Amino acid sequence: MTARIGVVTFPGSLDDRDALRAVRLAGAEPVPLWHRDRNLQQVDAVVLPGGFSYGDYLRAGAISRFAPVMDTVIEQAGAGMPVLGICNGFQVLTETHLLPGAMLRNNHLHFICRDQKLRVENAGTAWTADYAAGQDIRIPLKNIDGRYTADERTLDELEATGRVVFRYLDGNPNGSLRDIAGIANEAGNVVGLMPHPEHAVEALVGTGRTDGLGFFTSILKRLITA
Amino acid sequence: MARVVVDVMLKPEILDPQGQAVQRALPRLGFAGIADVRQGKRFELELEGPVDDAALAQINTMAETFLANTVIEDFTVRVEEVADRGEAK
Amino acid sequence: MARVVVDVMLKPEILDPQGQAVQRALPRLGFAGIADVRQGKRFELELEGPVDDAALAQINTMAETFLANTVIEDFTVRVEEVADRGEAK
């Protein structure tokens, strides 16, 4: 028996298929979830994928946050279920306040698509156990609202408690405070990041790297040994 | 310092996908009675000098040629009292 | 029908690159004397019913929980006389 990992499709989700593929390539069972459905179909973990849910109108993630499926995700996340928010999924997580802070338009105002170097600062979360703390990885980054912001107190607290999980290396691509690319909640089960690990799981496509596969193998190991 | 506000809104006949998305979401969030939502841009300009006719004429030109594309947008220019913004009570 | 306007602006301490980009472009276009530009959003809500206290209270909640993200934004709610918008004269 392998783990069941759900991927939510909101109207306007784009990288949902890719997340499902990454789950499959890691050896877990991918389960598509629908935004209108409160039922999570007994999945063991949930991925909120990238894209432009509701066109990113109003603010990225602001409308999806109210989807029925999110009621259950919020509840289950509180009970410890692992949740990963990638890009738009991260934006949804900040809008729901499952993660602190907010996302703003990139400081250069452009959409940016590039291969991004990151440091995995915390290998203790549900989604990063297969990396070593301090390890550098390269995965694609692609967004226009990727500038992470929070007040100083929150930032200090994130730093102090090891909840800054990923940091940009070789140049901050969007003006994110303290070079933050991704963070976790206090319990470490909810993780959000702007770059896209699900686009770095096959050598043949994308940037030709597989540095992102570790996200999905990490969670799989966690779930089947749990 | 004086503040001039330029509001830029899509012309009424032009589709406003953002406003539409907001409006469609409202009933789901439990807000009723909103017949229409339009979303536009608000520019707050802080002037170095006084807000006289010359300054306003300049800002009007700026709005017309730069801040708005009058093919699809309308704009208004107005002087605003500068007060501390906070949440409306 | 009555119109309520919600203005949403980034909090003063938050970097506003859109406003900055506008401000930087101004001298190139020949506009002088603008010390600062901030860019925000303007929502025009058309109400089905009257703009009474209950309606305003509801819109205030809507602004606080939905139209603005108060982690980064401030907002104001105000009632506006509905006039035909045109170019400012």
Place this chain on the structure above:
Amino acid sequence: MSSTTRTPLDTVKHASGTPGAEQPWAELGLSRPEYERIREILGRRPTGAELAMYSVMWSEHCSYKSSKVHLKQFGDKAPPSDALLVGIGEQAGVVDVGQGYAVTFKVESHNHPSYVEPYQGAATGIGGIVRDIIAMGARPVAVMDPLRFGAADHPDTKRVLPGVVAGIGGYGNCLGLPNIGGEVVFDPCYQGNPLVNALCVGVMRHEDIHLAKAAGVGNKVILYGARTGGDGIGGASILASETFDAVSGEALGTEGKGAKRPSVQVGDPFQEKLLIECTLEAFAEDLVVGIQDLGAAGLSCATSELASNGTGGMRVELDVVPLRDATLSPEEILMSESQERMCAVVEPAKAERFLAVCEKWDVTATVIGEVTDGDRLEIYWHGEQIVDVPPRTVAHDGPVYERPMARPGWLDALRADDAAKLPRPADPGELRAQVLRLVGSPNQADKSWITSQYDRFVLGNTVLAQPEDSGMIRIDEETGLGVALATDGNGRYAKLDPYAGAQLALAESYRNVAATGARPLAVTDCLNFPSPEDPAGMWQFAEACRGLADACRTLGTPVTGGNVSLYNQTGDQPIHPTPVVGVLGVIDDVARRTPMAFATEGQLLYLLGDTRPELGGSAWSQVVHEHLGGLPPAVDLERERLLAEILIAASRDGMIDAAHDLSDGGLVQAVVESCLRGGHGARLVVPEELEAAVFLFSESQGRAVVAVPRSEEMRFTDMCGARGLPATRIGVVDGDTLELQGHFGIPLTELRETYERTIPELFA
């Protein structure tokens, strides 16, 4: 539009009773003979609604009235091809790529709107072409964007380019389609007429091909997607048929005259994403008989084309169309170009299910009519008949013109001004400086400031994207089957010789596809030309069509569809004739693709093909001498075919590790790009018989540079020898400098700086 009859309702009955009523046909872009013909077809004067329909459908943009007689050759001369499942004439052609898969692709222009409102103009250009692809039943898998702008340092280019790029990105990224290639070209001739072309490619199974037709009496006609608004009304006829300077002058100036003011639409990519998913789900459940996107001419086009392609007639209740603006008149509803709408024909038993699929995706859907057993298209407004026409006369039997053509008088002088007499660099120092100028010139410089604003990874199947020679998409995860696409066009060549210019555009695109290891199969084209009412412009157009059709026959790659954009001129300032050609290729296993990067030290560099002193229309002549004259490089299609065969075989058999086609900028541009991409330098030797400047800058066709592992050298050169393709060893991948032995060396860091700095400095 307020000038068309708004009150009282101009019904068919009313029109029959008032034969003498004045009608604004001229204002709607119709000529007197065209208006007379409509009266003749109907046997009475048209109603306001009918006039609206005929005027938009008979516009240049929709009817191809000036270009039709020339486009015919693409069908008449089409090479026999087993690959063609649906030929020219449908919304987009369909090509068999094997393993049960079919691919559909098409390029279209959105030039004029993108000048008026760059962001929205370009955005809705992407939206339109994507709907063409979904309407065929295919899932869109990638987009491309061939672009042309005025001078890079002109202030207005600073307005247009960033807006266009943001619009293409804003729409395409939000739609979730990877952008896998395109072009960015600057030339003062495009100053008032930038070209924004957009290509989309989609994939389906053979059995899922759907054509736009309304067969089956009683079948429901369902309009779904966005509500209809007052935007874009008359855009099709007025924007595309009038000389543009008058219109754009109004748009940008302060005063609009109202009626003819160009209407630009605002796109809603989110709505379009929902349309894609909902349409594909309806196809998958086999719920549709025929489907049509609403583009130019909106409902006028969709209803008349669906009916015309079907077997019966159609009856439409126009008043049930969901509106964004309740005050729209029936004429305006018929002409509205509101974006993100589609029209489906559905069997009655399946209508409910179709509506449910729309509801699932939050898409508004309305039954607006049904297929009848008559042969008329009848449209009703609150029960009163306002349109009663034979649909073919609207959709297909528009006017056809044989416009006068004349070889332009200036052409001989231009051709006599031979680039061969331009001074060549006098010493190695000047040669080195010219290389750097070329590499840093806006047309040759790195475009990643632009392309990094496009998502190229979404959908997870992007094997190659910019800056590779072609974009490549995997279409089957199991077998590795993939398709490759490239678009090219060189207006400078076409200005010197439009016949050859169109062939050179095809040749380059074909070569780019082959360079990545894919076999070229089929062609789409976007013909961007000046006014057809100028005999010189018309001659250029005719020559280009003839050239492209002839070349397609020789190369065995049929044209499957495309688009014509005329009237690209400001006053008497025409653009260069600019045929943009897209080539689709197939590769059996994307793992075999050939990238462009020189990635391995010590590999041998071979130049394939013949190099002659051909500098007419070249990038070198433009950058170093601001010169355009002489003849473009000679076309040799047999050589192109041979080169492609070698490149494909070498990729399949693993004989080469990198390949890059040679085009504008010549050998040196290609080598610089491959070095920078791979992060390795190269040591080059000028072949004995060549002058260094010709070796570096010539734009002779049918050439590519390849990197061959030493272990494969014999096998590779033997193959070239046996097939008769000249292969000259010109150097080796080596170090961190580009060195031309006996002439100069340029460190990679300096090349990179020069190559990457230009575009951000201009536009960031």
